[in-house]
Amino acid sequence: MPEKTRRRHKNFIEKTIVGLAEVAEQALYAESLAKADGLLQKLDARVKVIGLFSLIVAAALSKKITIILSLFGLAIVLALLSKISPVVLGKRIWLSAFLFTGAIALPAIFITPGEVIYRLPVLHWAITAQGLRSALYLISRVETSATFAALLVFTTLWTQVLKALRTLGVPVVFVVILGMTHRYIFLMLQTAREMFESRQSRVAGTLPAKESRRLAAASVGVLLSKSFYLSNEVYQAMQSRGFRGEVYLLDEFQMQKRDWLALAGFLSLAILAFVLG
Amino acid sequence: MHIPDGYLSPSTCAALYAAAAPFWYVALQKVKRLLSTRLVPLLSVFAAFSFIIMMFNLPLPGGTTGHATGAAIAAIVLGSWGSILAISVALLIQALFFGDGGITAFGANCFNIAIAASLIAHFVYRLAAGSSPLNSSRRIFAAGLAGYLSINLSALITAIEFGIQPIFFKDATGAPLYAPYSLAVAIPAMMIGHITFAGFAEAIITAGVVAYLQRTEPSLLKMTAPDAVIDSSLPVTQSGWQATRSLWLGLALLMILTPLGLLAAGTAWGEWGAEDFTNPETRQQIEQASSNQAAPENPPAGLERLSTFWTAPIPDYAPSFLKSEPLGYILSAMFGVGLIILASLVISILTRAKRVSDA
Secondary structure, three states: OOOOOOOOOOOHHHHHHHHHHHHHHHHHHHHHHHOOOOHHHHOOHHHHHHHHHHHHHHHHHOOOHHHHHHHHHHHHHHHHHOOOOHHHHHHHHHHHHHHHHHHHHHHHHHHOOOOEEEEOOOOOOEEEHHHHHHHHHHHHHHHHHHHHHHHHHHHOOHHHHHHHHHHOOOOHHHHHHHHHHHHHHHHHHHHHHHHHHHHHOOOOOOOOHHHHHHHHHHHHHHHHHHHHHHHHHHHHHHHHOOOOOOOOOOOOOOOOHHHHHHHHHHHHHHHHHHHHO | OOOOOOOOOHHHHHHHHHHHHHHHHHHHHHHHHHHHHHHHHHHHHHHHHHHHHOOOOEEOOOOOEEOOOOHHHHHHHHOHHHHHHHHHHHHHHHHHHOOOOOOOOHHHHHHHHHHHHHHHHHHHHHHHHOOOOOOOHHHHHHHHHHHHHHHHHHHHHHHHHHHHHHHHOEOOOOOEOOOOOOHHHHHHHHHHHHHHHHHHHHHHHHHHHHHHHHHHOOHHHHOOOOOOOOOOOOOOOOOHHHHOHHHHHHHHHHHHHHHHHHHOOOOOOOOOOHHHHOOHHHHHHHHHHOOOOOOOOOOOHHHHHHHOOOOOOOHHHOOOOOOOHHHHHHHHHHHHHHHHHHHHHHHHHHHHHHHHHHO
8 A cells, every 4th residue: 555645746748748638638529529410510621611701890899798798698509509518618618818918907807997896805906997897898809719620620621711712812822731730730649649649658767957958959959850750741742743832722611591581690690789889 | 919800900900911921922832932833731730730739738838838829849840931821821710710819910910920920030040050069059049049039029019009009099089999008018917927937948949849849750850951960979858948057057048148248337348439539537447448649639540530431320329319228127127037048047047956965
C-alpha cells in the first residue's frame, strides 16, 4: 500500500499530449454533429456561411443589450433545431468564453467612470451603471458570436465550408491551401502526439526544467524538418499526378427552395436587429 | 492573444481587414514567384506546422507553462512573406474550424500575429544575425531576440486596438460598447504578461529551435540566409541559453543604460547650438565643461549663419510628442526588460553554481 498519495502536477509532455488529443477529439465530435439530421445540417453551406456571418455582424453592431440577448436566444433555437444540445454548447463554448471574458470584464464594473449604483460592503469599491453595462455588452456579445460560429463549425463539414468559400469568391489557391492544411494538421497532430508519447514512456521521475525546454525546442525542430520533407514528398506526388500549378475544384452546390428561404430568414433577422439598434 | 468576436467594433475589424489585405496580396505575389508550383504543398504543410506548435505547452522558468505563436520560427525559416501566409492560414483554420479567435476579428488577428510579428521577427533576426555563420551562437541570440520582440509587438498592437475602443464606441449612457479599458489600462495590462512570461516563452522556443536546426539541419536556416556559410571551427552549441549568455548580458546592459543616457542632464561637449551661447545657464555649463574657459560672448558667426540652413525633423532627439508620457513608458519598459534579462542571467548563473557545488 502506498504510504502517501501525492497529487503530481502534469509535466509539459503530458499537458501537450492532452492538448493535442483534445483538438483531434473536438474535430471528430464536430464531424459527428455535422452528420446529424437537423435544420442547419440540411442547409447549403453557402447559406450558413453568409447567414451566420451576417448574424455575427448584427450582434457586433448592436448598441442594445436586449437585441444582443435576443440574437443569443435565436442562436439557442437554431441549435435546438439542429439537434445540438445546450449542454454541449455550455460545456464546449459558453463556459470557457464566460470564464475568459468574465475575468477580463470584471474589473470594468469597478473602474469604468459613471453613476455609482452600489458599493461593496467591506472594500467600498463602487460599482457603476456604465461599468456593469460595458461588462454585459462584452460578455453577451462574445457568447452570442461564439455560439453562431460554433453552429457553423458543428453543422458543416470542413470540405463543404471550403467549397462555400470558393463559390463566395475566395481565391482558389487559398481554398486549396486551406484544404490541404486541414488534412496535414491531422497527420501532424498524430505525429506530434506519437513523438511526445514515446518520449513520455521513457521518462522516469521528474524532468528538470532545463531538459524540458530543450526537449520542447527539439520537438518543434523535429516537426519542422519533418514538415519540410513532407512538403517535398507531397509536391513530388502532386507533380507525378500532373499538377502544374493550376487548381480546379468541383462546385456541386445546388440551392434549393429551403436554402433560399433560410437565406432570406437569416438576412432579414440580421437587418431587423440592425434597424432596431 | 487571439481576439474573439465582440472585443473590437465592426469598423475597427473592417479597418484591420483592409490593412491586412495589401500584405496578403504582396505576400502571395512574392511567394508565388519564388515557389511557383511548390507554393501549395509548402505553405499548406507549414501552415499545419504553425497550427500544431501553437498547441505546444512550453515549460517556463518558475514552473509555469505557456504557448508560443511560432511566428518568429516561421519568419526565420520561410522569410517574412511566407510566414505571413502560413500563419494567416493557420489562424483562419483556428477561427473557422476550432472557434479559436473571432471571425470578424480575423483581419485583426492576422494583422497582429501573422503580419506584424512576422515582419519584425524577420527584420530583427536579419539585423542581429548580420552575416554571421549559420552555426554561430549569434544566430541563436538573434532568433531569441526576434521571438521576444515579435510577440511583444503583437501584444502592443493588440492592446492599442483594445484601448481605442472606449474612446470611439460608447452607448447613450457613456458605457463602452466593446473592449472597456482605456489605453492607460489596456497597454500595461497586456504588456506586463508579455514582457515577462509570454515574451520569454517565444524567445526560448525560437532560440531553442534555431540551436537545434544548427546541430541537425542547417539547410533549413539557409532559406533566409543564402549567403551565410557554415564555420566548421565553431563549437557545437548544446544549449541556446548558455551559448548566448554573454550576448544577452550585453543587451541587458544596453537596455538599462540607454534610458539613463537619454535622461542625463546637460548637453554633450561641443554639440552646442547658436542659442546656447546667449543663454546664461547653458553658458555656465559650457564654461564648466571646458575647464572653466568662458564661452565667447556671441555665437561664432559661421555657426549662427549655418544653424538656420538645416532644421532637423526631430530636434534634440525629442519632439514635443515624444516629451510625453508614452516615451516615459517606453523608456521605463526598456529599463525594466533590461533588468529582467539581467536578473534571469544572475539567477541562471547562481542555480548553475549551486548545482555544481551540490554535485
